[in-house]
Amino acid sequence: MILSPAERLIVKRYILPGKGEGFIFLVASISLVAVMLGVAALVIVMSVMNGFRAELFDKIVGLNGHAVVQGYDGRLDDWRDVLKEVRATPGVTSATPLIEQPLLASLNGRVDAALVRGMEPNDIRENPSLKGKAVAGNLGELTTGCQCVALGKELARQLGAQPGGNITIINPAGRSTPFGTVPREISYRIAAIVEIGVYDFDKAFVIMPMADAQTLLLIGDSVGMIEVDTVDADRVGEILAPVAQKVAGKAVISDWKQMNSTLFEALAVERVAMFVVLSIIILVAVFNILSSLIMLVRSKMRDIAILRTMGATRKSMVRIFVTVGVSIGVLGTVAGLILGAIFLYFRQGVVNFVQLLTGQDLWDPSIRMLTELPTKSDPVEIVGIAAMAIIFSFLATLYPAFKAANTDPVQVLRYE
Template identity: 65%
Template sequence: MFLTPFEWTIARRYILPGRSEAFIAMVAGISLAAVMLGVAALVIVMSVMNGFRAELMDKIVGLNGHAVIQAYGGRLDDWQGIVRTLQATPGVTRATPLLEQPLLATFNGRVEAIVARGNTQGDLARMAEKKVAGSFKDVQPGAGQVAIGSRLAENLGVQVGDTITIINPAGRSTPFGTVPREIGYRVAAIFEIGVYDYDNSFVVMPIADAQTLLLTGDSIGMIEVTTRDPDTVGQTLAPIKAQLNGRAVVTDWKTLNASLFQALAVERVAMFVVLSIIVLVAVFNILSSLIMLVRAKTRDIAILRTMGATRGSMIKIFVTIGSVIGAVGTGAGLGIGLIFLHFRQVVVHGVERLTGQNLWDPSIRFLTDLPSRVDPAEVAAICGMSLLLSFLATLYPAIKAASTDPVQVLRYE
């Protein structure tokens, strides 16, 4: 739909009305602001929800792999053969053994529940990029050194170089009963994964040290599996699952975190629907402002029709007016949304200082920072929806203006 210079001149004149139409201009301005706020809210909320899912998946799956294989008795004795089979399976990129056990740790009279985790040297090397203090190079088998989460270190009051005592209640049996096993470990490194539960409880050590602490001998607790495509992990491990039937259970990341990711998906859809209502209300404002404009300009429209303006010209003029309001509001909303997302952490801290409330408690939100990931396709869909609704809102007023009978209007002038 191309406008002639005449049609564009009239449309521009009506987009920027004079003082006599100040009320109409105010309503049009409110419509523009409503579209802007609706688009900005949608872009911000959907990007934050995308960020939540992406960050949780990166951090949780990055630490635990895409699937775990665990024996029914809690201990895998023939794990070497299973690892070799996994490494030869198409689609599997990594299969590593590990041990994991809830225990207790003490330091200077403080006691905290922990999760002792025994990793291979390869896994420890990959975790080195998450360190905030110390060095993972010192976490070697038999060295008696460990790495702990940042919040656990804070709760225990531990710094690099301090020695913590890890207590295993399932110790050795004696004539006087079971004696808990207590071993001191020097803290060689402090890491921060970015997921509260992990940073608040994990103590990582070489798998050989974990076997000594937990008295498991050469057996391990589970095998961590990473695949080429996380979304098809079920199909990739289907042959292994059938082979290990009755001996071990294969659990993928979707099952391990099903409730969390399902809740995020439901909340994401609900937020999109609710916030889309804001854009819909803004579109009704565009509709009402155009109806008011048509009513106010009925005499002008009649004169233009007598001068030779066609019905099609009238439709194009008023469609252009409403579409320009929607387009400017959409563009401004997109800009505001992207700026907000860029400075989101500054905004959160500013609101916290103003209200005195902790808006982002990692113990509740799982992540330490407000995440964000802009999906270009999703942003394009939001902008497209806003522009489409704005266009549809112009059709009735435009057709109403085009159907104006100049004879009836000018008869009483």
């Protein structure tokens, strides 16, 4: 909207407080602050929700792959042929055999549930969710026949385990004897403690070389499943469709959407709900802009009438008051984006400060699943939030602007 020099001067005069206009300026300032808080709240919440989804996706998919090929009885005896078939499928970037079985872990009289995962030593070292995540010890010590394991950080804490110590893994499905089934108990040296970043994994994982897991579970040369990564996680079903036909009757393919459908659907619903609810804050700010402009028009009736008699057109009056309202909206939007960026940058410090202030644990990993507050800002989403705030501000200016433009100078100045 192009303004003439005279219109720009009037806009500046109306935005800044004049004599006896302190209340109108206060309402306009509140409107600006409300827009700022609304935009900041939307940017922060949407970035955190995006961060939640991205972090969970990276951690969960990093460990479980985009899909798994799993035998109907939990065993793949001809896994080498299946592995060769999967790796030859176009669109597959990697395929990794692994064993995963819930068992029990015992140390110094303490017993806790554990999820034993057997992987090839090289796959353990190269897995993106495990690489560089050792908080104590060394994952490189996990080699075939080493009789050693790596524990999740929370599991190690619950059992009081330390690298170099020993832990006993109990397999209830042990060997059959004339006196019944005897649980199988094997002691392993603790080579490393890892922090994956997802509480449910950190509290249960026991990672060991594939051969040791096969010996522990008495499954010979079988594996439990084959983990598959593809070039596009959203097209995993389409990419693995040829494999599904070839393994039909002996194995089933489950992708990440099926395995974690409840979690990701809940995040999507919560994300939409939070966006709608927090958008109401911007609407409230817009109504503040509307009310402040109405009061401004009422207080400037005499000025408007004089401007009209001096030759100001209706379009000129519309441009002036639209510019005043949109300026408040734009300034509030820019301030909100800056405030949101500052909060997101210092987000963990803010959480820690509030925890210290209230004495409450606001970020319990057992509830939040992740060990720290994540964030991932989407530029398109941020631009959309800013555009929404500015458009709403523009719409709020139309009624008072047209009200000012339709002022009859004869009626206003009749008794002056």
